[in-house]
Amino acid sequence: MPTIYKICSAELWREAERxxxxxxxxxxxxxxFIHFSTGVQVxxxxxxxxxxxxxxxxxxxxxxxxxxxxxxxxxxxxxxxxHLYEPLSLDAVKWVQPLPLGPDGRHVxxxxxx
Numbered sequence: 805m806p807t808i809y810k811i812c813s814a815e816l817w818r819e820a821e822r823x824x825x826x827x828x829x830x831x832x833x834x835x836x837f838i839h840f841s842t843g844v845q846v847x848x849x850x851x852x853x854x855x856x857x858x859x860x861x862x863x864x865x866x867x868x869x870x871x872x873x874x875x876x877x878x879x880x881x882x883x884x885x886x887h888l889y890e891p892l893s894l895d896a897v898k899w900v901q902p903l904p905l906g907p908d909g910r911h912v913x914x915x916x917x918x
Contacts, residue, residue: 807898808840808886809916810863811854817861817900826863826892837875840865840886843916850903850911860903862913869896 812829820826831853832838841849846862854860867874873890906912 808865809846810840811860814859814861837887837889861900862903863900864898865896866898
């Protein structure tokens with residue numbers, strides 16, 4: 805099963821760690837599901853929705869741990885994006901890493917090779 809990714813503020817992620825689950829960022833709460841991206845999609849997601857945002861983290865999630873609450877649904881240009889229709893259990897999180905901005909103002913990603 806593939807790994808999927810969530811970008812959120814480090815502060816919001818610290819709150820999730822204290823709570824024991826991630827309920828979502830404001831856009832997720834508004835839409836009724838947690839937005840994720842694949843490794844191929846996440847750089848575009850960062851550029852589109854988090855341009856210039858500092859203090860972000862990248863959360864890697866094991867899709868095998870998510871069950872039926874994970875749905876792959878069309879979004880940008882008909883591409884299928886992973887959406888989670890329940891809070892994210894921290895048990896499904898593989899790792900969390902800072903997502904700094906590079907000199908060009910774009911986020912610098914760790915190696916996302918499968």
